[in-house]
Amino acid sequence: MIHIVDLHKSFGSNKVLRGVNLEIERGETMVIIGQSGSGKSVLIKHLIGLIKPDRGEIYIDGVEITRLREAELHKVTRKFGMLFQSSALFDSMTVAQNVGFGLERYMNFPPQKINELVKESLAKVGLRGVESLMPHELSGGMKKRVGLARAIAYNPEIILYDEPSTGIDPIRADAINDLINMMKKELGVTSVTITHDMKSSYKVADRIAMLYEGRIIEIGTPEEIRKAQNPVIQQFIHGRAAGPIVNW
C-alpha cells in the first residue's frame, strides 16, 4: 500500500533522511520509533505531500506521489487522515466545523449530512455534546480525540498518527492507544504511527520500524524488536542514557 524507496531529505546542512526504505501493507499498523529530532515527523509528512524529498520515491497504491502536481496530489491525500502532534485544531472554528472541514472539502455533502457525519465521528471517539465548543475550551485529551474524529470523518484508508500520546497523561494516552486499535478493528484502516513511547508502540503495532541516523535500521514485530540484538535498539527501547546513542 505504501512503499518508500531511498528517501533523502536535508534542511540546509542537516541531513535528516539518508535513504529511508520502508514498505507498509494494507490494514497493518506500522509504528516508527526513534529519538526526538530523528526525522520521524519529517518522514510522515512526506507521505502526505507536506514535504517534498530531495531524492527518492513514495508509492501510494502504486502511484508515485513525490512529483505530482497539487491537484493530483489532493486525489491521493484524500486517502489519508492525519492526527497531528499538537492536534492542530482550527482555533477560529467550533468542534463541529473542525470535524466537518474535510467532509466539506472532500465529499461535497449538504450541511445536514455533514452534521450527521460529524456527530457520528465524534461518537466513535467517545465524544458527545461538544459540537459547539471552541478548541480552547477542550482539555488536551479531548483535543486529541477531536483531531482523531476530524481525521476519520471522511473515511480515509490510511491514518497517520504523529506522536499521539505526547502531551497527555498516561491514562488518556492509553485511551488514545485503544482508539487507534479500535480504528483498525472497526474501520480496517492502515495506520502509520510515529512515537518514542514504547508502551504505546507495543500496544498498537503490528510491526515496528526504528529510524536512526536517517535510515530504518530494524523492522519487526513488537516481539522481534524486543529481542533485537542491535545495541542501538536495546538502548532506545529500554530508555537507557548509556549506550551507542550519544547525540542527545
Place this chain on the structure above:
Amino acid sequence: MFHRERSSLLYLFFQQLGELGLLTLRSFKNIFRKPWEKKIFLQQMEEVGVRSFPVVSLTAAFGGLVFGLQTYIGFHRYVGPGSEAFGGPIISLGLSKELIPILVGLMVSGRVGSAMAAEIGTMKITEQVDALFTLGADPNKYLVVPRIMACFIMLPLLTLYGDIIGIAAGFIYNVFIMGVNRIVYLKNTLLYLELWDVVSGLVKSAVFGVIIAIVGCWQGLRAEGGAEGVGRATTRTVVLSSISILIVNFFLSKALPATLK
C-alpha cells in the same frame, strides 16, 4: 570571512525575494481559480474594512486638521492675510493624493498586516496550515487570496472615507476655527480639485493593500520557532510593509499622471 558573510546575506536576500515573488505569482493565479473562499473573504472584508473605520477616522481627522493648520499659516505668512481661503485646493489635493493614502496604508499595515502575520504564523507553528492541506484545502487559496482581495477592495474604500473626513477637517479648521471665507474656500476647492486627484490616491491605496496582505501572509507562512517567531513575523510585517508603502508611493506618484486633462 567578511566575503563569505556578505555572499550569504546576498543569497538570503535573493532567496527571500524569490519566495515572495513565487507567493505573489501563485496568489494572483489562484484569484481566478474556483472554488472561491467567500466566507473567509467576507470575514476579512469586515476585519480589514469595517474594523479599521475608527482608526482611519481619527487619523484622517487629525491629519486634515494639522494640514489645514499649516496651510493656513503658510498662506497667511507668505502670501498675505486674506489669502488663506486659497488653501482649500492645496489641502484637498495633498490629502487625497498623498497624505490619506499613506496614513491609511500605514495604519492598516500596523493593525491588519501585523494581525495577518500573527494569525497565520500561529497557524503555521501549531500545524494548522499543514492540517488545511491534509483536509483538502490549498493554504494559499484559503489563507492568502481572500486577504489580498479584501485589502485590495477595502483600502481604496477606507481611503475614500479618509479623504472625506480629512478634507472636512481641513475645512472645519479654516472656516469655523480660523474664520476663513467659506464661499471662497469651497469655490476654490471645487474649481481646482480634479476627480483624478482622488482616483489616483485610491489607485495607490489599492496597491498598498496588496502589499500589506502579501507581506503579512508571507511573513506568517514563514514563521517558525514558537511565540518568538510569531513576534518576529509581526514586527517584520509592519516594518517591511511600511517601508514598501513609502517607497512604492514615491514611484507611483512619479508614474501616475498629475492630471488627466
